[in-house]
Amino acid sequence: MAQDVQPGGESAQNQAALEAAGQENFDRIIAKDSRIEPRDWMPNAYRRSLVRQISQHAHSEIIGMQPEANWISRAPSLKRKSILMAKVQDEAGHGLYLYSAAETLGTTRDEMTDALVAGKARYSSIFNYPTPTWADMGAIGWMVDGAAICNQVPLCRASYGPYGRAMVRVCKEESFHQRQGFEILLELANGTPEQRVMAQDAVNRWYAPSLMMFGPPDDDSPNSKQSMAWNIKRFSNDELRSRFVGMMAEQVKVLGLSLPDEAIHFNEDTKKWDHGPLDWDEFKEVLAGRGPCNAQRLERRRSAHEDGAWVREAASAYAAKQAATNAQKVAA
Numbered sequence: 185m186a187q188d189v190q191p192g193g194e195s196a197q198n199q200a201a202l203e204a205a206g207q208e209n210f211d212r213i214i215a216k217d218s219r220i221e222p223r224d225w226m227p228n229a230y231r232r233s234l235v236r237q238i239s240q241h242a243h244s245e246i247i248g249m250q251p252e253a254n255w256i257s258r259a260p261s262l263k264r265k266s267i268l269m270a271k272v273q274d275e276a277g278h279g280l281y282l283y284s285a286a287e288t289l290g291t292t293r294d295e296m297t298d299a300l301v302a303g304k305a306r307y308s309s310i311f312n313y314p315t316p317t318w319a320d321m322g323a324i325g326w327m328v329d330g331a332a333i334c335n336q337v338p339l340c341r342a343s344y345g346p347y348g349r350a351m352v353r354v355c356k357e358e359s360f361h362q363r364q365g366f367e368i369l370l371e372l373a374n375g376t377p378e379q380r381v382m383a384q385d386a387v388n389r390w391y392a393p394s395l396m397m398f399g400p401p402d403d404d405s406p407n408s409k410q411s412m413a414w415n416i417k418r419f420s421n422d423e424l425r426s427r428f429v430g431m432m433a434e435q436v437k438v439l440g441l442s443l444p445d446e447a448i449h450f451n452e453d454t455k456k457w458d459h460g461p462l463d464w465d466e467f468k469e470v471l472a473g474r475g476p477c478n479a480q481r482l483e484r485r486r487s488a489h490e491d492g493a494w495v496r497e498a499a500s501a502y503a504a505k506q507a508a509t510n511a512q513k514v515a516a
């Protein structure tokens with residue numbers, strides 16, 4: 185029987201049928217709150233949004249090594265030095281799991297790195313602030329890693345399997361990081377008057393930037409709605425920020441320090457923690473590349489990448505040599 189199909193039309197029809205079946209399967213997986221795996225069909229927009237978020241997250245871990253690495257050589261004792269080195273090394277590991285998770289979506293690590301060193305990729309705003317004193321190591325651990333935990337524990341349930349699984353280990357390590365930061369601040373807060381002032385000063389400087397880590401307010405967050413519908417994000421930026429404020433408000437009492445925000449209170453009507461206004465113009469400036477340390481962070485990342493070229497070349501040459509030796513063994 186003659187078919188009413190133009191040349192090439194049949195495969196286009198097959199393609200459309202495959203897409204429809206893929207979409208149906210994807211919708212079913214999301215509806216039952218199960219996981220999408222790399223070989224599953226997924227909408228292009230879902231793939232793009234995941235690459236956007238995961239690559240930004242990976243870059244944050246890698247750039248995030250810099251503010252703390254600044255203090256490895258000046259840590260006040262051998263014990264503090266070894267703990268800080270281990271923490272910074274953990275952040276490198278987080279970056280690697282995340283780059284690997286993003287690679288399962290078809291974007292290579294080289295592509296992501298090229299975008300970062302070209303200044304075209306985002307990374308967390310928080311790492312564009314300076315670390316002038318040792319107390320900053322305490323504040324970063326307690327507040328920045330604390331914010332990261334609040335944000336990332338729900339991401340362990342992200343609908344994309346490789347991302348959610350990477351988050352499980354990351355969160356375990358972040359808990360250790362947060363405790364080490366808290367312990368640094370606790371020691372300083374109970375130390376000399378100068379140490380106490382230094383601890384309070386660091387808390388004052390990191391408070392607002394760590395709240396802004398959670399992203400813009402919900403009514404100015406273009407990606408949240410869709411990301412939540414896809415079960416990538418589980419809570420909105422403001423919900424997580426509020427949860428974090430509540431956590432800080434209690435823990436700061438143990439430190440015997442204070443948060444630089446008199447508006448913090450538990451709102452009995454909403455059952456959420458409220459805080460004072462944040463300077464969203466400053467946030468936008470940092471995102472536009474004009475924060476206090478943006479240029480320095482990017483330049484350092486760029487030079488580290490260039491300086492590491494010989495390592496990448498040596499590793500590739502070694503891998504090629506090994507592959508040739510193995511091929512010879514198989515042939516023999």
Ligand code: BYC
Nearest residue numbers: 241244245248275307308309332397398399405406407408
């Ligand atoms: N900084 O629609 P929105 C660590 C961007 S590292 C920069 O709300 P979304 C650590 C956002 O990308 C862990 N950019 O976006 C490491 C979007 O731009 P695009 C860092 C930000 O995705 C070393 C636009 O603003 N954590 O813990 O729904 C040492 C509109 O935002 C920021 C992560 O990376 C920001 N703060 O929600 C110590 C968490 N906020 O992409 C510690 C993973 C927003 O449309 N990421 N933007 O051009 C996420 O959870 C989400 O992507 C966000 C934003 C909550 C950050």
